[in-house]
Amino acid sequence: MTTDSKSAPDFVAPHVRSLPKSGIRDFFDIVAGRKDVISLGIGEPDFQTPWHIRERAIEAIERGATRYTSNLGAPELRQALAAYMRQSFQCDYDWQHEILVTVGVSEAFDLAMRAVLSPGDEVLYHEPCFVAYAPLIRMAHGVPVPVETFRKDDFRLTVAELEKKVTPRTRALLLNFPNNPTGATLDRADTEALADFAIRHNLLVISDEVYSELTYEGGRHSMAAIPRLRDRLIFLNGFSKAWSMTGFRLGYACAPAPLTDAMMKIHQFGMMCASSISQTAGLEAVRHGDAAIAEMRDSYHLRRNFVVASLNEMGLDCFMPRGAFYVFPSIQSTGLSSKEFALRLLNEYNVACVPGGAFGACGEGFLRCAYATGMEPLKEAMDRMKTFVRALAH
């Protein structure tokens, strides 16, 4: 028996129904199930989680460390994260009141939005960007306000663009550098200027720095390293990218006690705590994972060189990103839209890349290529793209 869809009651809330599907999801559906595709569409490290970290997770299960932890996260892990923040960015967060361990950075961002937004509050975020920000702002009844970044600025966010979009309703500024999908980073002058902007307009800053460890040149310039921003900053970071721990779903937020407490309220009712097993693994990662990070970072660094050189050589303009594991070449010279380019590349040459438009309107004309893939498939993908671009030129 089937239900008549016309008469079936619709229980889905209008603001959820109106939420567009992720452009990445669209593309995933097209690629899914196809064999012999080389995918540069994966926003996930290709490395296995370092063995010593996996081994600690196994050991946690063996000794029965499989119960709830404190809502904020296991004390040892929060202490280790406080030490990590001090060492990485010379900033002090009190592990007892200012650090919250979450189920990935995604949950942390969701908590931050729900903790600070009232209906109608505007949040400035830069595009092209990670696909989850605008929907999560909307789900917290906020208004996402995109701010464009441009190839001419190597996709860095400028205060000039922000000034065009800020209004009396603007409540917060979201930052994500090193950036997914462009690989853009900020330098010291940028972070200082953004901090001044936030203070001038009395904004909260939420900085998602999940790719921070994967910075190849120019140094890591964190918003957390700016003391005058401290009382208006929610710093987000996680284990997925740097330590290759995506499936562990582990992230954290550092923020002044009142903000941490507000986020924790939602977290304790909605999530209780992050997986205790993942937290044990995370503790091992943050204490002893430096060598593993360095090895993976070196490998990404070289692959980035290879991919940028290959793309420019085949005539696709591509700036040299200093972080994350994405390059964002322009395909405008081919005359195709980014979706047409990506679809034909997939259908005719079995290479998957994500069209730039999936990351915001100003991503149109670009393509996201993730180089978190082994050298052999990467070489093959570059060869096929070169053949495709050549064929287009004739």
Place this chain on the structure above:
Amino acid sequence: MDALLDLLKKNARESDATLAKLLGTTEQEVRARIAAYEQEGVIRGFQALLNTDRLDTNDVRAVIELRIRPEREGGFDRVAARIGKFPQVESMYLMSGAYDLLLFVKGASLQEVANFVSARLAPLDGVLSTATHFMLKTYKDQGVLMESEPHDDRLQVCP
């Protein structure tokens, strides 16, 4: 270690063009640096890494612990140099601990290796004792697992 050497350790067949792109340099520069490493004796050769268990051969490998008497002049080096000349010896290391030299030896049969030890190694002047262990299976060699890791099972496209 130089990133070029790292890359060659991982894949010695990588083309000069790819190496140049990876390192952000030119092919000529890559060729010059490899030549210099060969000249200096840093690079001693390029070999394929085989899983011999998968080859149709009866070759056997053994690990031999050797205790030797150091000489007044030259320590262990002279005896080691003599032993190293045998083609059966694939690798040899000077060790700390209960014995002095560790040898990796290859032969066409168990008998051949046994003969090599008893007829050639043990009688050598300066060799005090030998302990031979036959290798049964290779799990990992030169940092490479002989059975391939699970294939890439990540989602094909993700944010």
